[in-house]
Amino acid sequence: MPRGSLVHATACGLGPARILARHLAALLLGASASSLAAACAIPADRDRAEDVDRDAAIASRARRATQGAELYGRYCALCHGRDARGYAADHAPSLVSETFLATATNAFLARSVREGRPGTAMGAYGRAHGGPLGNDEVDAIIDFLRWPGPSWAAMPDAPVVGDPERGEVVYNEMCQPCHGTKASRGQAVHLANPGLLRAATDAFLREAIVHGRPGTPMMPFAGRLDDRDIDNVVALLRSWASASAPPAWPAEIPQDMPLVIHPEGPTPRFTLRMDRFVSAAQVKEALEAKSRIVILDARTPAEWLNLRIPGSVPAPYHDFSRLDGLENDGTWVVAYCACPHHASGIVVDELRRRGFSRTAVLDEGILRWKQLGYPVEERAPVEESR
Ligand code: HEC
Ligand code: HEC
Known part of the structure; x- marks a missing residue:
């Protein structure tokens, strides 16, 4: 039996959320997207109105996630990998590690995708920045990355207070080997990148340092560094933020350029x-x-x-x-x-x-x-x- 029909046959006995989770998994593994709508048809004999509402909301989110999966496959998989776990090219990070999705707000994700990370392989994908994707399409990709987990993350916005000079001593010893210097990227995400620092809150950075990114070389530093040192490193990263804005898109690329x-x-x-x-x-x-x-x-x-x-x-x-x-x-x-x-x-x-x-x-x-x-x-x- 082909994989698509196997998914359909086994999934129809389950609730819609799980049907769709399976369907997205099948999509990632290369099965066709087309039968999703059929697979997520909600059983007509549901009697309780709240179930129907909930199912309709799940189904609508799932449709967007499916659109997101297709866009993701076309634009993002080459570097972040088909399963979004990263490292298919240029050390592009995982986009689905648990601690990342739990702390990256939708605003952070959308901004990262629309504006990119200047000076790295991560381009600007938002139409306002010359990329191919409209805001709805970026949001659909975010739905896909989060699927089937919660559709957003809430993070406190309070600035972290620390001493950047002390933070620099810690950074040079414990972070630079992977993350590189302020001026140049190492093997891991460039933490001085203006795109990252525009999108990330202090709390996001702090949580990443405390809990790490399970399944990647980013280890948790809770226990390795005391709270004050962690605050000092965050203060150092924040001190690297610059006032530069991403270039907006008034400039047109001429279609008739000589080749x-x-x-x-x-x-x-x-x-x-x-x-x-x-x-x-x-x-x-x-x-x-x-x-x-x-x-x-x-x-x-x-x-x-x-x-x-x-x-x-x-x-x-x-x-x-x-x-x-x-x-x-x-x-x-x-x-x-x-x-x-x-x-x-x-x-x-x-x-x-x-x-x-x-x-x-x-x-x-x-x-x-x-x-x-x-x-x-x-x-x-x-x-x-x-
Ligand atoms: C050509 C390779 C490439 C492609 C294609 C690409 N990315 Fe990236 N992406 C990267 C790299 C490399 C980074 C890390 C940049 C850095 O060093 O700071 C990154 C970073 C990110 C981040 C921030 C992650 C974090 O931990 O801060 C997000 C979100 C992201 N990419 C989403 C996407 C999405 C969505 C697409 C498709 C629309 C995409 N990327 C396409 C290479 C790529
Ligand atoms: C052994 C290598 C290694 C060391 C040492 C290391 N990191 Fe990381 N770090 C990584 C990798 C790889 C990632 C991206 C993981 C992923 O794919 O999600 C990362 C991610 C991060 C992120 C999240 C960035 C984002 O946009 O999601 C922060 C913040 C961070 N590291 C800070 C630090 C700090 C501060 C230190 C030193 C105290 C440090 N790291 C030490 C490898 C390392």
């Missing part, structure tokens, strides 16, 4: 690693030699607006329409992202599927490209008055 850089130039000679990856050094040389080349930015378009390789064109991993304008005439096409291979890999796979053979993924990605001091065009962060 080919230096159309009259020579063809570069690239040596690919594993028949797939081209080094940043080779691409930089090709640009200096005014070679004929196409460079595609595979991230969400807002990321291209904020930081890009000069001459590159946005061709996001979730929308291939720009690729239709490419001519398959032997011109090299290089795609890059920040992850540094996942989103660009999706674009290169699509091009190869369409018969483009001279295609490559920029091996180091744009963030390393910038660190190397190679040319970029960048939009300055907008200062926010607070």
